[in-house]
Amino acid sequence: METNGVQWKEISGGISAPVGFYASGVKAGVKYREKYDLALIFSATKANAAGMFTRNVVKAHPLLLTQKHLQNGQAQAVIINSGNANACMGERGERDAWQMAETTALELGINLQDVLVASTGVIGQPMPMEKIVPGIKSAAAAVKSLQQQCSSSINNQRNCQIKAYQPIRRPWQL
Numbered sequence: 001m002e003t004n005g006v007q008w009k010e011i012s013g014g015i016s017a018p019v020g021f022y023a024s025g026v027k028a029g030v031k032y033r034e035k036y037d038l039a040l041i042f043s044a045t046k047a048n049a050a051g052m053f054t055r056n057v058v059k060a061h062p063l064l065l066t067q068k069h070l071q072n073g074q075a076q077a078v079i080i081n082s083g084n085a086n087a088c089m090g091e092r093g094e095r096d097a098w099q100m101a102e103t104t105a106l107e108l109g110i111n112l113q114d115v116l117v118a119s120t121g122v123i124g125q126p127m128p129m130e131k132i133v134p135g136i137k138s139a140a141a142a143v144k145s146l147q148q149q150c151s152s153s154i155n156n157q158r159n160c161q162i163k164a165y166q167p168i169r170r171p172w173q174l
Helices: 061-072 090-108 129-151
Strands: 021-026 038-048 074-084 115-122
Touching: 021 129, 038 129, 061 074, 061 090, 061 115, 074 090, 074 129, 090 115, 090 129
Parallel strands: 074 115
Antiparallel strands: 021 038, 038 074
């Protein structure tokens, strides 16, 4: 495939196809109870990272935090939610974006600076952190479990793909 003169090669296996990348998704209930609305992408090591951002004057709080965290060109995790954009919320929005990054960093045992945050959804509504924080913890537990399973597999992380779906209301089990 070619786009704007750049050759692209499709890699089968999705976001976690590269060795050392893991991903999980949960139903945190941000807007709808039974939809997957929170995802976590994790790299076992720091990875080169870049972003493209809106030129709009109005920027959501997760975007502003992510721009700061990308200044060093590296990241290790991305926490993503849908259902709430966390935009136009003032100091609360800043705190909520920071808490999402902090919770992710603590759960994965990585530096706060290496966590990127992305949110999409309703603008001008408070982020339901009482749902987001448990969702992040569940997604991180799933990622760590997947990482452990892949690391101990015969394949030693090669071609290790496990699809697991777990609501956040029960402890993670693989």
